[in-house]
Amino acid sequence: MGAGKLPVLRVGEWVRFDGDEHQVVALAGTSVRLRSRGGVAQVVLLAFLLAAADFELLDEQQAVPAVEPLGLLETLPHEVLERARRWERHLVEVVTGRAPEAPEGAGPRPGYDPAASTLKDRDAAKAVELSAAGQPTSARTVTRMRLRYAEQGLWGLVDQRYTRGSDPVGRADERLVTAIRAELDAQTHASTGTRGRLMRRVRTALDAEHGPGVVPIPGRSAFYELVGVLAGGRHSFGAATTRRSLANRPVAPFTPTFATRPGELVQIDSTPLDVMVLLDSGVPGRPELTMVVDVATRTIAAAVLRPAGTQGRRRRVAAGPHAGP
Incomplete structure (x- = not known):
């Protein structure tokens, strides 16, 4: 490398540094994130890396390792x-x-x-x-x-x-599952019945729609077990008032969220701390802690402690080249 000519580092390139070979996996300002062939990651200053006695830019170039979920x-x-x-x-x-x-x-x-x-x-x-x-x-x-x-x-x-999601109904016939769900829905505003009555109604509905005996009905124990899975949380065989109250409940405003990559989804929330502190104004008050949490890695990306009054909010960040908190 000629005197005064500095190499241009790019993500994905390999360099020799500190007696080992490393891949450049990220560049941020004057910092370089390296990952050795053994999988050890470290962050060094660009100037320190280029000034190292054994630094060398290798010709080998590979794809940047994917972020593990x-x-x-x-x-x-x-x-x-x-x-x-x-x-x-x-x-x-x-x-x-x-x-x-x-x-x-x-x-x-x-x-x-x-x-x-x-x-x-x-x-x-x-x-x-x-x-x-x-x-x-x-x-x-x-x-x-x-x-x-x-x-x-x-x-x-x-x-x-x-890694495959499991089906709660197992290998049950889809026509049987559909018929059971329809009867459970019809029972929401009806008088509370028994599993035996439900079994008779399901058999009658299947015979009427698909023909007698076309859709097999499992034994009583297997049928009751399948009904228990499909009726979970419905109170289908409990108090009618509870069942109707649950049916009239509005849809919850929040649903479970999942993220597989850092920065894909961050959550921001605030909570008051149960302590009293002396504020800059000399007035005692309660502090409030606001934190930014990355859902994929479950790490705290940032935190702020300030007098009560901040507002936490939840924000989804689209994954892509501009993804970030």
Whole structure:
């Protein structure tokens, strides 16, 4: 690099710094966010990075790693998330040659040295290691998991069977479910009946609409269990006054909200603190705490403590190139 000629850093480029190779994942003013091949992230000043003795701009350029959906990861069972993290540790060793828990300064284990083996060789070595440890795995599986990790991060290593939403009615016939719901709706303003009466009415309605015996009716226990799922919160077999009161209740103004990326949705709220403080005016008063919370990461983005009187509000930020709190 010629004297006086400074490199132009771009997001996605790789640099050598502090004895390791890092990818530029974000640029903000005079700060640079780096992520090493081992997955360790750090933020350094641009001037400090460029002045480092071993700084070098590498030719390799890859896509910026996707932000992991932290909110979704927290919804997984503990054992499923731990299995994904074990895979992550194995794959970091395959890609970088060193396991995340390796001692500082330790070299690659035999078979995992990037200077002496290809990625295909290391995939095969990891498959042999896992199989010997009682976890039968093929080199093709290791390669597939490695590619998914490169594309989706930790989320790509999660067993996808646990990410699908479950259907509360199971495999029940949709025609049967529709008929039960229709009878439950009709019972809202009628006198309270029994599950046996509901079963007879559902059978009559199905036979009239689809023909006798066309839609099978499960046994009494299975039918009652299905009705219990569909009638949840309705009080269909409880007090009629409660059932009618719930039916007349207006729709709630708020619905559950979900966010999978930082900045996609932030919530702002204020709460008065149950303490008395001396304000700048010399008058005692109660302070009020206002906080901005990022829904996806569940982190506090900002907080302000001031005299009571602030107004909290909730705001949705559209995801996209201009997303932000």
